[in-house]
Amino acid sequence: MDHEGQILPAAHGIAVGLRSGQAIRIENVHGTQVVDTWALSARDPLEYASMEHTRSWNSSIFVEAGAVVVSIRRRPMLTMIADSSPGRHDTQLCPCSSELYSQLGCEEPHRSCTGNFHEALAPLGMKVPFTPASLNLFMNVPIAADGSVTRKPPASRPGDSVTLRAEMDVIVVLSACPQDITPINGADHTPRDIAFAVLNAPQSGNSDD
Amino acid sequence: MDHEGQILPAAHGIAVGLRSGQAIRIENVHGTQVVDTWALSARDPLEYASMEHTRSWNSSIFVEAGAVVVSIRRRPMLTMIADSSPGRHDTQLCPCSSELYSQLGCEEPHRSCTGNFHEALAPLGMKVPFTPASLNLFMNVPIAADGSVTRKPPASRPGDSVTLRAEMDVIVVLSACPQDITPINGADHTPRDIAFAVLNAPQSGNSDD
Numbered sequence: 001m002d003h004e005g006q007i008l009p010a011a012h013g014i015a016v017g018l019r020s021g022q023a024i025r026i027e028n029v030h031g032t033q034v035v036d037t038w039a040l041s042a043r044d045p046l047e048y049a050s051m052e053h054t055r056s057w058n059s060s061i062f063v064e065a066g067a068v069v070v071s072i073r074r075r076p077m078l079t080m081i082a083d084s085s086p087g088r089h090d091t092q093l094c095p096c097s098s099e100l101y102s103q104l105g106c107e108e109p110h111r112s113c114t115g116n117f118h119e120a121l122a123p124l125g126m127k128v129p130f131t132p133a134s135l136n137l138f139m140n141v142p143i144a145a146d147g148s149v150t151r152k153p154p155a156s157r158p159g160d161s162v163t164l165r166a167e168m169d170v171i172v173v174l175s176a177c178p179q180d181i182t183p184i185n186g187a188d189h190t191p192r193d194i195a196f197a198v199l200n201a202p203q204s205g206n207s208d209d
Numbered sequence: 210m211d212h213e214g215q216i217l218p219a220a221h222g223i224a225v226g227l228r229s230g231q232a233i234r235i236e237n238v239h240g241t242q243v244v245d246t247w248a249l250s251a252r253d254p255l256e257y258a259s260m261e262h263t264r265s266w267n268s269s270i271f272v273e274a275g276a277v278v279v280s281i282r283r284r285p286m287l288t289m290i291a292d293s294s295p296g297r298h299d300t301q302l303c304p305c306s307s308e309l310y311s312q313l314g315c316e317e318p319h320r321s322c323t324g325n326f327h328e329a330l331a332p333l334g335m336k337v338p339f340t341p342a343s344l345n346l347f348m349n350v351p352i353a354a355d356g357s358v359t360r361k362p363p364a365s366r367p368g369d370s371v372t373l374r375a376e377m378d379v380i381v382v383l384s385a386c387p388q389d390i391t392p393i394n395g396a397d398h399t400p401r402d403i404a405f406a407v408l409n410a411p412q413s414g415n416s417d418d
Contacts, residue, residue: 052303074308094261
């Protein structure tokens, strides 16, 4: 097991390669932290996890335990094989970005999930000329009957985790969301560290393998 | 007024350039036809209309009269200035694609909104190496309290139309959705023509202009 208990510091991002069958467990150490998550095919970064195809595949606007995250070409990329949180992970809202922080009144540069996505891919030599929609783990965005959305603190508890199994060789990008203006990362508006671990596929019992 | 009453044949797509201030009226001639719609900046096709940023901007999962469609860089691209339909235009589901039709059991090639998007851009020399999420005009996808989605025939009536005003110079791509397996284009599963017209900006009263 590589990376066990590795910490992703608050407001930062990381890219993690998973071979098909490996999984990543993402732990909400403090319970209040949103994790913007992307997946890209290891062979072609333009085959990315698509929230619109994922909603179509699952006939649901949420990603919950058992749901499959599919690519823009409708190939399974990740399966959520475990989830100890209240679930209902958000697929509606964009990753935060420098433009969003400007619109929220920030006059100084502000770290963002969009920046973290590209920063995390750079050491791998991967460049994506846009920012796909993210799967927003632990993000609590209730939708009213009239379609309006609200941005609430996570309903998860300290230590809650989700586990995503790779269905192909993928690069997973995680961003511990830097948002500190809305309450999306807790009522105290404080981005915090998360933890993650890469889990190897269960070994086959067949010693001839 | 250019293009007045131009017909877009069933199951086909078209790209239409709009200068800032011009508008496009899209008429659901038969009332039962979904129109997958995209916008790209005329200057940089990688600045595309983003459903995830649009939901964030409007704090709503639907695009309705008055809503602004923003780009991946959070710049207004289109405003829905008029809508005679029941509204609630879908932003959840992917444009249909060859992969989707294969998964629905089609053994022969099937026209798709994804194919129409790229086919419509080709004569302009525009290539986009992926397919952004579409704004699905007239598409009726109710969302239950548990987050599940259903695919229903449009609630619009023959002649209902929406009007989108360009807030920058844009290329709008329309696809009269070819879907004939689900009832999304009517209970009789029959894709039909739509009509559209480009409307010039109201002239200023100042003759010195």
